[in-house]
Amino acid sequence: MPLCGDVLRLRFALSSAGGRGGLTRLGSALAALVLAATFTARAGDTVVPAASAAPAAAVPARAVVERADTAPRVPGTVPALDESEALRAAEAAIGRTIPDAELLDRNGRPVRLSDYRGKPLLVSFIYTGCFQVCPAQTRALYEAVKGLDRLLGEHQFNVVSIGFNQPFDSPDAMRSFARQHRIEHRNWEFLSPPREGVDALTRAFGFSFVATPAGFDHVLGVTVVDATGRIHAQVYGDRLRADQLGAPLRELLLNAPPVATSTLSAMVERVRILCTVYDPDTGEYRYDWKLIFEIIGGMLFFSSVALYFLFEWRDQRRARRLSCNAPRQASGGTA
Secondary structure, eight states: OOOHHHHHHHHHHHHTOOHHHHHHHHHHHHHHHHHHHHHHHHHTSOOOOHHHHSOOTTSOOSOOEEOSOOSOOOTTTSOOOOHHHHHHHHHHTTTOBOOOOEEEOTTSOEEEGGGGTTSOEEEEEEOTTOSSHHHHHHHHHHHHHHHHHHHHOTTSOEEEEEEOSTTTSOHHHHHHHHHHTTOOOTTEEEEBOOGGGHHHHHHHHTOOEEEETTEEEEEOEEEEEOTTSBEEEEEEOSSOOHHHHHHHHHHHHHHSOOOTTOOHHHHHHHHHHHTEEEETTTTEEEEOHHHHHHHHHHHHHHHHHHHHHHHHHHHHHHHHHHHHHHHHHHHHHHO
16 A cells, blocks of 8 residues: 555645646656555565575585495594584684684695685685695585675685695695596686694684594584684585575675775675575576565655655746745836
8 A cells, every 4th residue: 555655745745736747746646656566566475585595505405424434333443533623613703703723735836824804714624635635625515605696796705725744735636636527617716725724724614624544524514704704604515506605695695894995886886796595496596576666666666756856846936936036026126
């Protein structure tokens, strides 16, 4: 139903309709009334933003810990990673600022983690000697990142994979791992920390691992770091999807304070990110046309109301000016 205020404005426009100014007011009032009725009806519908439509990132979707050997283990004979303790350590890292450690990229060049500040960062820990879960997890992350590129834009975030099995995860080994699994992304780097810095680095990220005779038990997932270098979220699982990583990334990008040099294109990019929703049928993000049309309808409604008051103010000002000139003309004619 139309709003009471719109009905009153329509009655006022009908009563004062006369001449060009009255027709203008009448047209504006009618447009506002129609748009208000449409917008009010649409307001009854439930619109689910893309961020809330995605599953909670903190809830483990699948496996949380990779077991190097899936065979049953007799307690006390083979080292094993305590899953509950590993999860507690990962959650405790949220809000922590990551250290400015120096690592080597796959070409052997030094890289500092602070070099990635200014954009959100996705961090995954791997070891190149893993032949099952780590490669599959990295490929799944690659597919998710390609989906996020379509949602957020290719240059909105960075990705790093860090080899924690030193000295075996050398720059050469990381380069071979990336080439073997066809990870080709301009904002994704494979890094090797110094052997003596692995423990401190993994603790800072809340990443737990235990060496076993068959390899490593370790946490499966990705750490989401904000643009200031603070850990924002932990996303668990061995087959991560774009929506699981998209939820915390969208939150970071949409809540980031605008910089003084923000351009119109940056504002449009924010609106574009806001108007997306995850489609579970295709596994990709798409535009939420329902939300887009509601935003356009709301903008048209408020624009019509603004035009109505602008024209009303102009006509009243013109009427006051004529009323002031009328006595002067009358006195001049009498003289």
